[in-house]
Amino acid sequence: MNYAVYFLFLALFSIQNYSVVSAVKYDPCSTNTTLLKRGNQMVLGLAFIPGGNATYIYEYMTNRSYSLCNTSFQSKLISAYDAKIAIFNLRADRLELLSVPYASVLYSMINSSIASMSVIAFAGQIYSPPIYVASIHPNYTVGVGFATSAPLLLRFSSGNLTYMQWYDQTCTECGGRNGSLCLNSKTASVYNCATAVDNCTCVLTDGKVNASCSYTDGRFNVCSTSIYVAWSGTDSSLATFKTGPMIEKLNSYSLVSLFNKGVSYLSSWKTYVVSQANSTWSLLTTTTTTSSDLGGGFSDLG
Numbered sequence: 001m002n003y004a005v006y007f008l009f010l011a012l013f014s015i016q017n018y019s020v021v022s023a024v025k026y027d028p029c030s031t032n033t034t035l036l037k038r039g040n041q042m043v044l045g046l047a048f049i050p051g052g053n054a055t056y057i058y059e060y061m062t063n064r065s066y067s068l069c070n071t072s073f074q075s076k077l078i079s080a081y082d083a084k085i086a087i088f089n090l091r092a093d094r095l096e097l098l099s100v101p102y103a104s105v106l107y108s109m110i111n112s113s114i115a116s117m118s119v120i121a122f123a124g125q126i127y128s129p130p131i132y133v134a135s136i137h138p139n140y141t142v143g144v145g146f147a148t149s150a151p152l153l154l155r156f157s158s159g160n161l162t163y164m165q166w167y168d169q170t171c172t173e174c175g176g177r178n179g180s181l182c183l184n185s186k187t188a189s190v191y192n193c194a195t196a197v198d199n200c201t202c203v204l205t206d207g208k209v210n211a212s213c214s215y216t217d218g219r220f221n222v223c224s225t226s227i228y229v230a231w232s233g234t235d236s237s238l239a240t241f242k243t244g245p246m247i248e249k250l251n252s253y254s255l256v257s258l259f260n261k262g263v264s265y266l267s268s269w270k271t272y273v274v275s276q277a278n279s280t281w282s283l284l285t286t287t288t289t290t291s292s293d294l295g296g297g298f299s300d301l302g
Contacts, residue, residue: 026089029069033124033161035236038093042161044154044229046086046098047120048105049077051112053140054130055187057120061127068122084108093231095243102146102200102223103215105134116140118185119227121152121164128152128164131185133225136197143171143182145194149226151247159236166190167247195223 028045036042047068049057060066066073077083088098109117117134120127131150135141151167167190171182174193183192200223202213232244 026087028087028123031123033126035159036092036156036161037159037235037237038239038241040092040235042090042092042123044088044090045122046088046227047077047083047122048086048100048108048133049081049083049118049120049130050109051114051116052081052083052118052130053114054118054132054185057118058129058187067125068120068127069125081112082108090229092235093241093243095246096229098227098229100133100225100227101216102220102225105146105225106200106215106223109134114140119150121166123154123161123164126161126164128166129185129188131166131188131190131192132183133192133227134194135183142178142184143174143180143194145181145183145196146200146223147183147192147194147225148222149228150190150192152227152229153232153244153247154229155244156231156233156235156241158234158238162233169193199223 026043028043031043032040033042045068061073064073068074084104086098086100088096090096105117109115115136116132118130118132120130122128132141133147133150134145136144138144149169151169153165153167154161155163155165166185166188169190169192171177171179171191171193174181176182177184177191181194181196183194185191200220202210202215204210228247230243230247231241234240
């Protein structure tokens with residue numbers, strides 16, 4: 001196995017963690033979305049809406065010409081759906097992976113009337129159609145579970161942001177569009193594979209909760225959604241963005257799979273190093289039980 005490929009692949013990404021901000025330092029509503037050059041900064045907002053019908057929300061926005069930066073619409077999302085906003089600082093034409101922890105999604109949707117989570121990307125007055133990243137409601141999404149990934153293409157013309165498009169992953173890896181693990185976001189014409197609900201719960205088969213289980217455990221990483229962002233079109237100097245075509249040409253499921261393998265390898269290597277260090281320390285403490293073993297330097301090991 002060529003692990004150098006994994007490290008090279010990881011180096012292509014800027015990885016940012018999802019967080020809900022209370023004091024906004026970067027504002028997606030005032031960010032520059034015009035005359036961008038490759039390498040320029042742009043702030044992206046992601047609105048996570050628990051319990052919402054994605055089709056209804058999108059129709060509500062388009063019929064009233066609302067964007068996510070409309071204060072009245074923001075108030076409605078917060079009051080009616082308890083929506084949360086995650087903000088990310090991007091660099092033009094850098095392929096970026098935005099991490100959405102599973103626990104954050106679960107805790108937000110757990111008390112909603114409809115157990116689902118949809119997300120809308122926005123910057124300035126430009127916004128994407130909503131897609132589902134989690135659902136246990138087949139009436140809305142056909143398949144159920146937690147989306148493994150969701151690629152987002154930012155489309156530009158001469159450096160001006162014109163559209164945000166979620167990239168369709170087709171669900172060929174999980175049984176097709178009508179499969180039980182395919183989340184259907186019909187408004188955006190996007191179909192994403194999901195991790196099964198049974199693999200994302202602390203509830204045992206007898207209905208009892210596993211007291212030793214925590215939704216922040218590493219084993220729930222497979223339930224988190226990876227949103228990665230690519231750039232398409234041309235910048236203000238008419239230079240062609242390079243990251244968009246990379247996503248369009250490659251199988252996006254395999255792309256995320258490769259990244260996850262790289263992360264898994266790094267995690268395994270870290271575990272190995274820690275294990276070796278612990279073994280060495282254990283041997284050291286065993287062989288230095290008297291002060292004479294190492295000249296008295298390690299006699300008091302606490």
